Amino acid sequence: MLILPLATMVAALTMVSAADAATPIAGRWLTEEASAIVTIAPCGAATCGRITKLIKGPPSGPPLDRNNPDARLRDRPIEGLVILTEFKDGGDDWRGRIYDPKSGKTYKSILKREADGGLKVQGCIAFFCRTQRWTAAR
Incomplete structure (x- = not known):
């Protein structure tokens, strides 16, 4: 029977769990349409993403979350809105929820x-699934 010291077993388990971790996604991301920058960062026990800058907005003023199904939230500005919520490391990717202010709908989401x-x-x-590719914002 092979008996490993506790430190060796802990080190081996740490290496296995690190190998199963998804590549980090934190940072500033330019959306596919180049209309906004989304900043992804930890929020509590999960990872979230917020629209931190609108690049293309209507000339009439800051756009609001007009399509939200909750009427009380329709006057929220799009800039500053949390659109990525509850993301957890899924091993190869990150899984959570994404809110689309254009439709007012929330979907299951995968980030990689x-x-x-x-x-x-x-x-x-x-x-x-509908797929977009975001690029790192400078």
Whole structure:
């Protein structure tokens, strides 16, 4: 019977769990349409993303969350709005929820860093997903 010292077992388990961790997604990301910058960072026990800068907005003034299904939230400015919530490390990717202010709908979402440094962003209903690619904001 092989008996390993406790420190060796802990080190081995740490290496296994680190290998199963998804590539970090924190940072500032330019959306696919180049209309906004979303800042992704830890929030409590999860990871969240907030629209921190609108690049393309209407000339009539700051856009509001007019399509929100909750009438009490329709006067919130889009800039500053949390659109990525409850993201947890899924081993190969990050899984949580994404809010689309254009439709007022929230979807299951999968985020994954790509080899080129971009971020693959998916919003899903059941197993049908719509994919965008965001780039790192400078």
